[in-house]
Amino acid sequence: MRGYFGIGVEGISKEQNVGTIARSAHSFGGSFFFAIQPDVNIEAMRTSDTSDAFNHMPYYQYASPAELALPEDCTLVGVELTENSIEMPSFRHPLRAAYVFGPEMGSLSPATLERCDHVVKIPMKFCVNVGVAAAITMYDRMICLGRFAERPVRPGGPMEEAKKPKPHNHRRKVRKKK
Numbered sequence: 527m528r529g530y531f532g533i534g535v536e537g538i539s540k541e542q543n544v545g546t547i548a549r550s551a552h553s554f555g556g557s558f559f560f561a562i563q564p565d566v567n568i569e570a571m572r573t574s575d576t577s578d579a580f581n582h583m584p585y586y587q588y589a590s591p592a593e594l595a596l597p598e599d600c601t602l603v604g605v606e607l608t609e610n611s612i613e614m615p616s617f618r619h620p621l622r623a624a625y626v627f628g629p630e631m632g633s634l635s636p637a638t639l640e641r642c643d644h645v646v647k648i649p650m651k652f653c654v655n656v657g658v659a660a661a662i663t664m665y666d667r668m669i670c671l672g673r674f675a676e677r678p679v680r681p682g683g684p685m686e687e688a689k690k691p692k693p694h695n696h697r698r699k700v701r702k703k704k
């Protein structure tokens with residue numbers, strides 16, 4: 527997978543969602559996990575997390591959106607169902623990105639939305655569970671940036687030939703005749 531990504535949550539209040547999102551982030555190859563003003567003791571959870579995710583990803587906690595600090599050149603992507611959000615299937619995921627999700631009973635705060643370089647939504651009739659939204663986002667990133675064989679036009683998997691990685695195209699040097 528090209529680039530890297532981090533996953534963050536704002537105002538999250540359920541341990542189960544933190545565990546699910548951290549586990550998904552670890553599984554999809556996330557590089558770090560962060561929380562802004564969590565309403566649950568994530569520090570305590572880190573020792574009891576069954577997926578061991580917190581042993582493999584750095585965790586950062588911020589007391590407010592203003593304190594959020596990301597790596598240089600890392601693009602902050604808010605995932606929120608707003609009228610003006612970009613529809614995820616039409617969104618080009620940045621190579622270096624951090625995705626932030628809102629609380630179970632609310633939405634991303636105006637201060638966090640203000641800090642986002644992009645805000646995207648999963649086109650749906652209504653909000654899904656934050657853990658589901660996080661998993662869909664990571665899956666969409668993987669489809670967008672991963673190196674997979676093209677989907678065939680007919681139903682089913684790619685032909686054997688299409689599964690092979692494309693050979694590297696060494697640019698041939700052409701010598702001019704004197």
Ligand SMILES: C[S@@+](CC[C@H](N)C(=O)[O-])C[C@H]1O[C@@H](n2cnc3c(N)ncnc32)[C@H](O)[C@@H]1O
Nearest residue numbers: 605606607627628632633647648653654656659
């Ligand atoms: C369950 S939703 C919050 C509830 C919602 N604001 C409401 O009251 O209807 C929790 C978080 O999941 C994310 N989320 C859920 N469904 C989404 C969607 N369809 N598109 C983008 N984000 C979504 C957002 O980050 C949201 O803040």
